Amino acid sequence: MSNSKTGKPLSTSDSVGPSSRESVLNQAGGVVTDRYLVWMLARFIRPFWRDLLLVFLMLIGVTALSLLPPYLIQRAVDGPITAGDLDGLVPYGIIYFASILVLFLLRFGHTYLLQTVGQNALVNLRQALFEHILRQDMRFFNTTPVGQIVARLSNDIEALTELLSTSIVVVASNLVTMIGIIAVMFAINWQLALIGLSVLPIMTVLTVYFRRRIRSQSSLYHRVVGEYLAFINEQFNGMLVVQLFGRQQVSRDEFEHINRQYRDVHMRLRDMYTVYSSTLQLLTTVGLALVLYGGGQGVLAGWASLGMLIAFIQYTRRSFEPIMQLAEQFTQIQTALSAGERIARMLNVEPAIVDPPNPVAPGKLQQAITFDHVTFAYEQGHPVLRDVTLHIQPGQRVAIVGATGAGKTSLAGLLTRFHDVTTGSIRIGAQDVRDFTLAELRQRVTVVPQNPYCFNGTIADNLRLFDLSVTQEQMTAASQAACADRFIEKLPGGYDYPLLPGGANLSQGQRQLLALARALLHSPDSILILDEATSSIDTETEALIQEGLRTVLKNRTSLIIAHRLSTVRDADRIIVMQRGQIVEDGDHDTLLAQDGLYAQLYRRQFAQQGLTSSVSES
Ligand SMILES: Nc1ncnc2c1ncn2[C@@H]1O[C@H](COP(=O)(O)OP(=O)(O)O)[C@@H](O)[C@H]1O
Ligand SMILES: [Mg+2]
Incomplete structure (x- = not known):
């Protein structure tokens, strides 16, 4: 570690190794x-x-x-x-x-x-x-x-x-x-x-x-x-x-x-x-x-x-x-x-992402999403999304697939303004996302992440996020829609079961179910984005969730990012991403017929499933 302030290097016996924590x-x-x-x-x-x-x-x-x-x-x-x-x-x-x-x-x-x-x-x-x-x-x-x-x-x-x-x-x-x-x-x-x-x-x-x-x-x-x-x-x-x-x-x-x-x-x-x-x-x-x-x-x-x-x-x-x-x-x-x-x-340090000076008045939640020639880079000169243009109709169920690192999470993050586009624009309804206050925007778009966080407290605390005006009925309804109720009810104390720091006494999949229920509870009519949010949940439960979500998400736009193509198959529309670009766009049958990247992915997963089932049968 070199002492940058005084310009004097520390003697070598002092060096702590990698320098740049500060x-x-x-x-x-x-x-x-x-x-x-x-x-x-x-x-x-x-x-x-x-x-x-x-x-x-x-x-x-x-x-x-x-x-x-x-x-x-x-x-x-x-x-x-x-x-x-x-x-x-x-x-x-x-x-x-x-x-x-x-x-x-x-x-x-x-x-x-x-x-x-x-x-x-x-x-x-x-x-x-x-x-x-x-x-x-x-x-x-x-x-x-x-x-x-x-x-x-x-x-x-x-x-x-x-x-x-x-x-x-x-x-x-x-x-x-x-x-x-x-x-x-x-x-x-x-x-x-x-x-x-x-x-x-x-x-x-x-x-x-x-x-x-x-x-x-x-x-x-x-x-x-x-x-x-x-x-x-x-x-x-x-x-x-x-x-x-x-x-x-x-x-x-x-x-x-x-x-x-x-x-x-x-x-x-x-x-x-x-x-x-x-x-x-x-x-x-x-x-x-x-x-x-x-x-x-x-x-x-x-x-x-x-x-x-x-x-x-x-x-x-x-x-x-x-x-x-x-x-x-x-x-x-x-x-x-x-x-x-x-x-x-x-x-x-001033945050780069702030409320606009003249935000639009809160109004009816719009459900259409438009990505208009969006390019985005975390670090200048290294775009992770390149000229993405995408229009999603209100109420559409859209799946996004693509290799790890293709830019799926980045795409979702732009929609809630965790980051801002480098060029281009994103609109919800007719409004640029930068015209909403951040609170308003995040009320309209909910992301369920892959690694949800659990706070110190009970299951109920984590569901209602310490908002005591949320009733038990609301919590139960949301948990049912997310298929979380079955595991919660089996816990000693049910909704009052205390979680260890970080939710260490739940499995990864249970934490995901909890996060899904939490999202449904807090944003009953927003656009919902599931970012590999069910990746640690078994296929059977996942199918049930899909079923449950179908009712909850009626008339709501949803984006589902997933690797398991069984999750994706029923979506109204499937977007395939590769290296920051949209390479295919259509429903399951269309994409299979195109015989492109999606068809390739599908055949590979199908072959694996075939293999495992034949192994278990023999
Ligand atoms: N916070 C970040 N800072 C810099 N680069 C990032 C950050 N997050 C992701 N990336 C880069 O952006 C690319 C796309 O990442 P991501 O959107 O998370 O992909 P996916 O969700 O499709 O796996 C990756 O190459 C990754 O290295
Ligand atoms: Mg991701």
Whole structure:
């Protein structure tokens, strides 16, 4: 893996192998400028500006009060203590105590307020990010590993939480304190101030140097974390393959590798920080020694008082504190900024497939479909559909057959705008599919995919998709039409049978039946597309489904993509696709008579069936 951001390659022992888990998105989101990042954060903080103003005022109060005690001590030492006036000390004691009390309240107040603002701003950011991802088109989900999206919504948001609820206040209060201390020091005694602050320039140079190094190390760290998450996500999703092919050893090795890299990068980051903070400690001690020495001289020479010397020792130590604390925030802030950058980049990805500005009003569902010279490519220059023209009459039952990779699924996907045509157009009735809102379009066209997804929940939850207005009668009717009722009723609890994640406790065929029932339930009058939706279902059940669908699909247009030609045979019309083009079009008998590709396919399947039946008979 080469570190593209800093241009420095990692040492070879660090390389994680295939590089590009993050790269697709890096391109997709484009470059995020600092200004955009600030704008994005500001957008989420702006609603809370009143609270933030209050926080800032409290902060100034805190600074002023925390600068008071050394000054009080100086006045007490040079005044009543030197004079031996015990009663004169009392007001100092009272003011000292009162200021500490108020300081406590202010500190509590601004921390509490800022935490609240930070958390609320992040709730909004998280919501916005999630909603943004929901709007993305299929290209986004095809090119973005799930692990990456998860990392944005979890780790990265977490890093920003730190920034908003802790780092900002620490940085702001330390900057204010710093300015306050320097001002007070110069006001009390400028010679001592100069001595006390003499090591400050060295600290500044040191800070700038380390800031740069820590930043690049920190972005490296986060890329490693991203790879780590993506890796475990992929491994667990592919566990079946891992175990079937005995890849545990390979997985373990690769994990060990990433795991070690994780540790190494983290430790390098810690090391840098440790060196930096110890150096600062050293410089602080040097600064204090200088004040003691110079101040001692001053007291002896008469240009400083004893009280001043005592106060300055405190002020000097305090003046270094903000730098130390700022340094401590470095890692956090860098982490948060690069997390913010990744979030901003994701928020920057605009879906290509969106509602039109002036969608057509929802109306009666039209059933005719027209593909008008449609060419479509996922990647520029590699069309998977070439000049497809096809007109389907309302209510027609159309089958689409063709070899794997011929473009059948792509054709179906264009109809629901999972992708948009490259050239040409697709119409439903007289309306271009791009004239409907996406919701409206997908209400009109339903696709049942080959690998349907089951959500965590019961069978009923999966049927009604958590829409509680769907009644049991409706569910039963849809299940009957899809022939799903027979297996559902045999399950313990029937419709209340709980599914394992991904529907692991159903067979592939049962999941397909469920998906078919779900589609019939939710889109009672839409155009129905079955994309190899019954491929894992036995021939007998499939025949029953065909029977059932005949009633349900009366007057509805349907497209049935299938390999099993027994499914296809009864269709009103059969379309044969080859390498992205329609090569044959007609009903079963016409196509057989044409003696083309379909006839070939048919004879081959027929021969196989003949073979298996003769084997089983003998
Ligand atoms: N998301 C995708 N990105 C890029 N190419 C794709 C994508 N999906 C499918 N393809 C390509 O498009 C061609 C047609 O695929 P598809 O429509 O799924 O075929 P079929 O459903 O007929 O088997 C294939 O060559 C495949 O490699
Ligand atoms: Mg397909």
